Amino acid sequence: GQQLNQSPQSMFIQEGEDVSMNCTSSSIFNTWLWYKQEPGEGPVLLIALYKAGELTSNGRLTAQFGITRKDSFLNISASIPSDVGIYFCAGPANYGGATNKLIFGTGTLLAVQP
């Protein structure tokens, strides 16, 4: 079945550093989503990507839809302590289908030291 692999699994960085993480799949996705989950909370949608090659920003966050449609990248610039959390990529379970069924990646845990 479809799977999403995220790397790295965890990152421990200093405040002010830039962060890069990625998500890869063996199958094509037509939509890529990036969520953030803070401790004790549910995931919150950060960025949605709809076209291959698309680059979208949300404040200090920038995400890209890979041109092969099999990967996506998330960058965080000038990290701050409140960036701490788990970042998940997600995509619809069936290519071309409705996004009722999302597959989630295994997550990247980000820790930021002040």
Place this chain on the structure above:
Amino acid sequence: NAGVTQTPKFQVLKTGQSMTLQCAQDMNHNSMYWYRQDPGMGLRLIYYSASEGTTDKGEVPNGYNVSRLNKREFSLRLESAAPSQTSVYFCASSEVAGVRKYFGPGTRLTVT
């Protein structure tokens, strides 16, 4: 406007006991979902309801049942809890086939 609410926040069950997790949303969304989150596994879809009156299985439906009580409420029932069902359960809602899914705060369930 509370968004998506879940009750209870925490629950401990003994093997074989039953319970129902409650979820409600006040955003007038048509679609609702139940996910479970386990360490290193991300979130996996248990059941979903595309619209009031319909329910469908997700990736890991075994051991669970759901009820879409009305447009606002979607409950998840464990008839005979097993230790393998120890997890954090999240309810979510969206517009029909909507990309943006709004998640509740989760229910932490431990089955001993």
